[in-house]
Amino acid sequence: MTNRSANEIAIVAALRQLRRGEVVAYGEVARRAGLPGRARLVARVLAHSPVADLPWHRVLRADGRIAFAPGSEGYIEQLRRLQTENVTVVDGRVRMASVAGKLDALLWASPPADE
């Protein structure tokens, strides 16, 4: 097999592990996929992966900001999806550290149906 497809498969697998309300950085997805340091590859996969049902909106930059340019289509869509999952987004950014704390609320809240 080619490295390319192997990497993509690993990344897609890691992405599919993301549950509703769980947000991670590109770099973390890469690490989970066994590809430390390949954050950019994750971005590429999200951008053009043939797999349609990837939770791309749960992936943020390392600083918790949405990767898209503020106001852009993707930005707005991602923001909307995150809010749908009860993820707090302030000024285009998610407080990664407080996400864990939010798990409590998420567990007690009545979330929309999940996969």
Add this chain to the structure above:
DNA sequence: ACTCTGACCAGCC
């Protein structure tokens, strides 16, 4: 083969 360009990141200042 080479240069540019990224839905990026960590380290430094």
Add this chain to the structure above:
DNA sequence: GGGCTGGCCAGAG
């Protein structure tokens, strides 16, 4: 918090 730098690697021209 913000700006720079170097590193990363796969497409596109």
